[in-house]
Amino acid sequence: MNAYVGTSTSRVDGRAKVTGAAKYAGEFAADRLLHGFVVEATIPRGRIARLDTSQALKVKGVLDVLTHAHRPPLAGKDEAWKDEVAPEEGSPFRPLYDDGVKFNGQPIALVVAEDWETAKFAATLVRVGYQEEQAFATDLEAERGKAAEVKQPHKPRGDAAGALAASAVRHEADYFIPTEHHNPMELYATTVVWDGNGRLTVYDKTQGVQNVHRYLCNVFGKKPDDIRVLSPYVGGAFGSGLRPQYQVVLATLGALALKRSVRVVLTRQQMYGLGHRPATIEHLGLGAKPDGTLDAVTHEATAITSCYEDFARNDTGWAEQLYKSPNSRYSHKLVRLDVSTPSDMRAPGAASGVCALECAMDELAVALKLDPIELRLKCYSDSDQSEDLPYTSKQLRACYARGAEAFGWNRRNPTPRAMRDGKELVGWSMATGVWEALQMPVAVRIVLSANGHAEVSCAASDIGTGTYTIVAQVAADALGLPIENIDVRLADSTLPQAPVEGGSWMAASSAHAVLEAAEDIRRELALLASTMPSSPLAGVDAADVVLVDGTIAKDGEKSRAVSITDAMRHGKLERLEKQKLNHFAEDKSHARNTHSAVFAEVRVDEQLGVIRVTRIVSAVAAGRILNTKTGRSQIMGGVVWGIGMALHEETAMDHRFGRIMNANIAEYHIPANADIHDIDVIFVDERDHHINRLGVKGLGEIGIVGVPAAIANAVYHATGKRIRRFPITLDKLLA
């Protein structure tokens, strides 16, 4: 039955991607296609007093310059602009809506021309005068005092402050995580194809075509049939494409204004006006008894948001899942700044909050003179304390054990600066990772043809994670067909419903929808087969019939089988179509999480402070792994990003101008190949009989969580220096 699920199956779309056959949003051609180039605001706050487009309009090849004062109508109510993942509080950004400037880099005009270079050139001729508002603020640390608490999912337990103050061993510290910007390889891009009569086909770089579809219909007052949104391939998204980005609005405005097809591709620099992981100050307080059991956990995060939306994620609260403590208090505060609204970025909340928590746990282990793993095992929580719920499964102990074994943890000298190799100090440390195992309603349609081929379709996106492949694997197994016979169609708003691809929920969600639709196919085929003349399946209960090797067979008795082709011909069916919306049974009696133990080896040149991350072992417990190959890639990608978060990534803002000064990937550092050495991914066996039929949890986020802390802790172990301000650059070690 499981020829594919759980195996190392190569990506079904791999060939299309490496040969260039896979088309991305900015690559779709259209007749008489126009190109838009964005003019951005160069101040962080104020009003546009003057916007002179006359010189730009004189350029040969320029058709129009759209501005807030000159554009097709846009919806006037916030509800229209709220997409399915918009923050609850606030008023979503509306591009070219009015004369207000809310952040540096905000789009204030779109030059539309016959070609991109002409549009870009003409954009330099748009003259802008501002009525600047002197008081603006972009610095979290300077504005920390203005932070306001937002609603919390975790209620306080006991008296955390009192217990912390009374603890025998106490650790309290601030950890600073800077703003980090999304830099997926594919630029934000939209091609809007004008189909005539106001009908549009929109190719957009997005993680949710139906989210963008609803948004565009609302924003432009269109009927659902007027707009179709597609995003067949996405060159990395990681949260950046969860919400509709402004270029999709601008390209649509352009198409409606000029009644022609329009493409808008942002430059790398312009992407820094969009999604970012918010800067946070994470204040951790841990109180323990000398034996290493916890008395109190407090975690207060202070994060930035924009002045127009309250973006908040769960930075805090993860200790409820990980570490037993009778007292806890969690708080999330926001500081509203003159920046664009933050966005989800791989493991939003957890990547930052767990980083701080796990650094703090390491500091507590040092204070207690305990091995870091031993401390974590001493306060290991078998329940989610906030709701007092057991887990559907939690093999974190096995992650510690398997990871430690693979890493060679027993050869670690616990004393900082004790492990040397020539001029380098060697540091070994670890951290825990945790993420949620979410699942959402998804619908899938299967069309089985009499020739034994099946088309499986769903509106879900594959953002590079491997959704095409796992959908094909699950369908091939469920239908008993070779994977080559499965054709997967995704990311078209007209296909069966799916939420945005994010939160690590799509693997479980799409897989079970496939199973449900395949189940209807199986039942119908069983009926067909059993009613054939002298059927070998006559009298066999439909429940005992399986699809295997292209046949409809009695379970456990392969010889009693009818080929799918024969059965369908008998029923005079050329195609058999089933669509099913899968809802997961509500289970309020369990907590659902994925876990990891991350081990890091760093080597630090003692004199020069140059850091090399020479080894990472990541032991992950995430239920059943549908595809060990794409799964391993997911975790490796998370580890690489975690290395960047620890050592490299930082959006450098000049707060005098409220401008980002490293808005390019030469100066905004992410790891280069030279920064990446051995990465060992271990999937710990975790059989989960509660979470869902396949026991799948999802892998998108867990790979990054814990990695920055493991590296920071290893840097401490190597050097004896505790750097609480990320990224850990060599100047901080030399200070």
Next chain:
Amino acid sequence: MINFQYSRASDVADAILLLTAHPGAKLIAGGTNLIDLMKENVEVPSRLIDVSRLPLRKIEETPDGGLRIGALVPNSDLAYHPLIEQRYPLLASAILAGASAQLRNMASVGGNLMQRTRCAYFYDTATPCNKRAPGSGCSAIDGLNRNHAILGTSVSCIATNPSDMSVALAALGALVHIAGPSGERTMALTDFHRLPGDTPHVDTNLEVGEIITAIELPPRGFGRNYSYLKIRDRLSYAFALVSVAAALELDGNAIREARVALGGVAHKPWRSLEAETALRGHAATLEHFSRAADLLLQGARAHAHNGFKIELARRAIVRTLTQAASATPQSQAHKKIA
């Protein structure tokens, strides 16, 4: 990008004529820096004079035993040229420490000397910058200046020169061959780049209408005791926080000749004759290396975020001289620092 005219120079004389006739023109060879700057509207040349096809791609031995390198030799070709690898490995190493393979394939030797600072304010036309817009002010002095200069700065500019190659050329005592409206001349590489002073918009001492035709390396190649060490924020593809080119000639443990040049710390490759004199005739010991480092960094001045560079440079100088003295040069492929 702003529209511009394009001319292809037929020979060096034609390039000079075109340059003289069009004051707003720029030469283009590999374009690895100029095109970027044009995309950002930082450079807005009225005309590009394409010199990429001029016959300046030879590497020839000079009568005195040195090498003459045509201005259009690609950085990669230079780094992997057998005569460079054998006789001037310091230069090969410095080139390979810079940029990426793709950029080195495109970039010319002359263009490398002409690359402009990576100061973020220079790149952002929405902020003041004396180098880009003379008289508008320096945003870096009181702004984000972690990457900026500690030596030779002025109240107008604290930008650094980003080249790795130039640092090695400075240490090797290279000459720059220049052709211009009034004929040909040569200039020491160390005189080619300027300190910012009150005219930071002028990077070099090239006169109007002049073009680089070749780089000349003197016979002395320091083929045995050399090292180029580049310290940066990631292990590849980042500009230097501090880089050091060190070259020694030793008699046993005694230093017969010494050269040290620094990158990432000033508006030009930084050498100190005093420091080199202090090494000459002395034993190759940590004590003398430290003394040389102190002399090189004499007058170093920190701004808000770059103070670490002074101590980092001191340590890097000592380490690089140690690598050079022990004939264990820093590998550019293996990132562990020797």
